[in-house]
Amino acid sequence: MKVTVIGTGYVGLVTGVCLAHSGHDVTCVDVDRAKIATLSAGTSTIYEPGLEELLAEGIASGRLRFATPDVGWKDLISDITFVAVGTPMASNGAADLTAVRTVVSALAEAADRPFTLVMKSTVPPGTGGTLASRFLASSEANIGYVSNPEFLREGHAIDDWYHTDRIVLGAENTAALDIMRELYASIDAPVVATDVASAETIKYASNAFLSTKISFINEIANLCDYVGADIDAVANGVGLDTRIGSQFLKAGIGYGGSCFPKDTRALDFIATMNGYQFTLLKSVIEVNNRQRLQPVVRLARAFPDLHERTIAILGLSFKPNTDDVRESPALDIIPLLAEEGARILVYDPRAAEADIPGALRVDSVWTALAGASAAIVVTEWREFIDLDWVHAKEVMTDPAIVFDGRNCLDANAVRASGMSYMAVGRDGAHREA
Numbered sequence: 001m002k003v004t005v006i007g008t009g010y011v012g013l014v015t016g017v018c019l020a021h022s023g024h025d026v027t028c029v030d031v032d033r034a035k036i037a038t039l040s041a042g043t044s045t046i047y048e049p050g051l052e053e054l055l056a057e058g059i060a061s062g063r064l065r066f067a068t069p070d071v072g073w074k075d076l077i078s079d080i081t082f083v084a085v086g087t088p089m090a091s092n093g094a095a096d097l098t099a100v101r102t103v104v105s106a107l108a109e110a111a112d113r114p115f116t117l118v119m120k121s122t123v124p125p126g127t128g129g130t131l132a133s134r135f136l137a138s139s140e141a142n143i144g145y146v147s148n149p150e151f152l153r154e155g156h157a158i159d160d161w162y163h164t165d166r167i168v169l170g171a172e173n174t175a176a177l178d179i180m181r182e183l184y185a186s187i188d189a190p191v192v193a194t195d196v197a198s199a200e201t202i203k204y205a206s207n208a209f210l211s212t213k214i215s216f217i218n219e220i221a222n223l224c225d226y227v228g229a230d231i232d233a234v235a236n237g238v239g240l241d242t243r244i245g246s247q248f249l250k251a252g253i254g255y256g257g258s259c260f261p262k263d264t265r266a267l268d269f270i271a272t273m274n275g276y277q278f279t280l281l282k283s284v285i286e287v288n289n290r291q292r293l294q295p296v297v298r299l300a301r302a303f304p305d306l307h308e309r310t311i312a313i314l315g316l317s318f319k320p321n322t323d324d325v326r327e328s329p330a331l332d333i334i335p336l337l338a339e340e341g342a343r344i345l346v347y348d349p350r351a352a353e354a355d356i357p358g359a360l361r362v363d364s365v366w367t368a369l370a371g372a373s374a375a376i377v378v379t380e381w382r383e384f385i386d387l388d389w390v391h392a393k394e395v396m397t398d399p400a401i402v403f404d405g406r407n408c409l410d411a412n413a414v415r416a417s418g419m420s421y422m423a424v425g426r427d428g429a430h431r432e433a
């Protein structure tokens, strides 16, 4: 089928590349000319395992091409046109729908024949209805609207695309649903066909629930630090209950990324605007904001004077196997340590360039650790899990502390090196005090 994908970020690029791999004829569109030039040359603009290979394959097959809107929207519209532009967090916590409105309005104005507009961007419940009445109803073309939220995880995006747990399709008419079922025919997953507002809500409810699980286990981990329990044993024992499940029960310094922080805030905002106080969600957000400060609080206690101490930040991306640094806990931790006068060296094997005032980015873990009084593991990259902690102790300054913000290290191996080990709910922090 002929498909256009508008927005070639983490979601749009994966969507376009994977649809082309499934045999569809895909045009990916972005306003960012540099991005389009790079992608057209076969180079991926993001780090996502397996993506670059599929990108090269798509271009070589002639089924995948890239364009900017300069070509003219009329010529870019396909029978199925996805919108996958960003919906970042506005300063009041709402989802900023500027890019979505710009694109939908341009498509509605340019269209001269029927097509199906598929919303892949995460947009708050009610948005589809508003877009339809504000832009699509007045269009001369008959435009079908489908809400098709995306659930892929960065770092596993390709696999998630082909092996998704479900495909959610929200539409007000069955014709649009039938077209989408045909598009996704090669993917073996249950289809949840519903109305637009319900599809939009499924996306936010899913992210809010996963965020809740993370904040919940982090609260239990914090309690473990007071009562002397071990969060790993607790999470294992809790997660084996099939009603609960073991995923998202990993304690640490909290969630980050381009989705959970903004989607929880946007859901809280939309609840408030509709006159509902979503108390549980507010707590989830508050717990997460507090959780990421743990390394700073603990190190400040361990080193009453952080001034001119070197601190190594291991990991800048919000999770491993992605270069995405959006809402990474590191971006909150670094300025606080810098304010205390610490000298901060940051190492990440893949993270995109980010503006990190007060810190110096270095290109090896050993450079980051040299002379450091403390290392904070912010991202559970394999490289840090497998690190030689005996050698780390040799290059760091005594008495050195390792703060394991992801509870991912072998605590005994770190302790055996002679360094202090701190974690979240693993080291009885508040019993020691």
Ligand SMILES: NC(=O)c1ccc[n+]([C@@H]2O[C@H](COP(=O)([O-])OP(=O)(O)OC[C@H]3O[C@@H](n4cnc5c(N)ncnc54)[C@H](O)[C@@H]3O)[C@@H](O)[C@H]2O)c1
Pocket: 006, 007, 008, 009, 010, 011, 012, 029, 030, 031, 032, 035, 069, 084, 085, 086, 087, 099, 102, 103, 120, 121, 122, 123, 150, 151, 152, 153, 154, 258, 259
């Ligand atoms: N990143 C994820 O893991 C993920 C997962 C599920 C859902 N989502 C949702 O998908 C949407 C996209 O997220 P992302 O992470 O891919 O964003 P992104 O910021 O990586 O990419 C958005 C792209 O849209 C382009 N763009 C902006 N305005 C445009 C316009 N007017 N015309 C054409 N292109 C335009 C930008 O240049 C950019 O390349 C968001 O709503 C997000 O919440 C993201």
